Amino acid sequence: MRNISxxxxxYLKNMMQAGDGMIEIQRNELADQFQCVPSQINYVIGTRFTFEKGYLVESKRGGGGYIRIQKVEIPKLGSIQEHIVQNVANQMDQTTAEGLIYQLEEAEFITRREANLLRAAISRDTLTLKLPLRDEIRAKLLKSMLIALLSK
Known part of the structure; x- marks a missing residue:
């Protein structure tokens, strides 16, 4: 059974798909709808709708406040290799690398199996080196593997 998060x-992803890739919600109303505490909504947004996972989140506090979540679009396959070459830096921490892999999997540029293999290869458990060398090797590995995978 799935948990409330x-x-x-x-629910939020379905709302975004039904719309134009952006939604505005009120935290308290959503919490009432799901019969949970407002901090549960904060947790979901803070962990599942991050920039690394391809989302921009903006919030306005106070009366009439809102939380706006917008999906960031990944370029089409023709320019995805160029996008990777330009945006994968010389160093990359594990969270950022996993976020990029997540975005590519969500956009269906790579399969779940390919994503799992990439995650295993760039994991800090696999790359048992000291920083910053670990982040440098992670970036080079990820860039090379993605270019190879995406040149289908």
Whole structure:
């Protein structure tokens, strides 16, 4: 059985798909709808709708406040290799790398199996090196593997 965080995440993603890739919600109203505390909504948004996962989140506090969530679009396949070459820096931490992999999987540029292999290869458990060398090797590995995968 899915937990409340998964249900809220899927609900918000469905709302975005039905619209134009952007939604505005009120935290308290959403919490009432799902019969949970408002901090649960904050948790879902803070962990599942991050920039690394391809979302921009903006909030306005106070009366009439809102939380705006917008999906960031990834370029089409023709320019995705160029996008990777330009945006994968010389160093990359694990969270950022996993965020990029997540975005590519969500956009269906790579399969779940390919994403799992990439995550395993760039993991800090695999790259047991000291920083900053670990982040440098992670960036080079990820860039090379993505270019190879996306040149289908």
């Amino acid at each position: 998964d249900i809220i995440e899927q």
